[in-house]
Amino acid sequence: MGLDDKEIVALSGAHTLGRARPDRSGWGKPETKYTKTGPGEAGGQSWTVKWLKFDNSYFKDIKEKRDDDLLVLPTDAALFEDPSFKNYAEKYAEDVAAFFKDYAEAHAKLSNLGAKFDPPEGIVIENVPEKFVAAKYSTGKKELSDSMKKKIRAEYEAIGGSPDKPLPTNYFLNIIIAIGVLVLLSTLFGGNNNSDFSGF
Ligand code: HEM
Numbered sequence: 001m002g003l004d005d006k007e008i009v010a011l012s013g014a015h016t017l018g019r020a021r022p023d024r025s026g027w028g029k030p031e032t033k034y035t036k037t038g039p040g041e042a043g044g045q046s047w048t049v050k051w052l053k054f055d056n057s058y059f060k061d062i063k064e065k066r067d068d069d070l071l072v073l074p075t076d077a078a079l080f081e082d083p084s085f086k087n088y089a090e091k092y093a094e095d096v097a098a099f100f101k102d103y104a105e106a107h108a109k110l111s112n113l114g115a116k117f118d119p120p121e122g123i124v125i126e127n128v129p130e131k132f133v134a135a136k137y138s139t140g141k142k143e144l145s146d147s148m149k150k151k152i153r154a155e156y157e158a159i160g161g162s163p164d165k166p167l168p169t170n171y172f173l174n175i176i177i178a179i180g181v182l183v184l185l186s187t188l189f190g191g192n193n194n195s196d197f198s199g200f
Contacts (some may be wrong), residue, residue, distance in 0.1 A: 001113060007106035009079055009088035013099055014107075016058040017051055019044030020071055034067035045071040059093035 019030030019035055021044040028045030035044050047070060050059040061070050062080060079089040092099035
């Protein structure tokens with residue numbers, strides 16, 4: 001494909017994200033302590049602890065061999081075994097900015113090569129039981145998520161409220177109301193220089 005060692009190592013860093021599943025590729029555990037929850041179907045084995053966050057933890061975690069619950073494919077391990085790959089893998093484990101820069105360039109190159117289907121006419125899945133409808137997989141908005149509830153509570157407390165007492169008086173709003181009342185009173189009862197009698 002015309003990718004050099006640097007690009008191969010950088011692109012492998014995409015495995016910072018996602019999981020492998022034994023029922024799909026045959027690789028990985030059916031579930032680990034890191035994949036009990038998450039978007040989509042739970043389970044599988046991730047390469048990193050935070051497998052929804054894109055950073056250089058893939059290189060750090062493989063280097064430290066930190067956990068049996070994290071996946072290391074033979075191709076991942078090769079990045080720290082082959083002397084040429086190793087230079088880049090070590091660098092990316094230390095330097096997240098270098099990883100981001102090289103990853104972006106390598107990903108652009110990969111994309112520009114274009115996706116080539118084999119067979120060229122693509123793959124059609126026969127006998128699909130039902131049409132794919134994305135909305136079916138949405139969680140809906142019947143109930144606020146726990147993290148959203150926490151966020152709303154934090155904002156409420158930040159402006160002085162608490163779960164046990166109502167918000168204190170909003171002084172700014174009171175001043176605006178008082179000014180409004182004064183304007184109204186002076187309009188109704190105050191002197192009117194533009195009245196028909198002002199000439200007298
Ligand atoms: C040496 C080349 C590579 C090998 C051997 C490899 C192998 C694999 C395997 C076995 C899986 C698990 C699939 C499954 O069980 O569902 C996987 C997933 C994944 N691969 Fe690779 N991969 C390679 C290169 C790449 C590259 C170049 C990228 C992107 C630039 C990439 C991105 C991903 C992602 C994001 C997942 C997770 C998918 C998910 O969570 O559903 N991989 N890869």
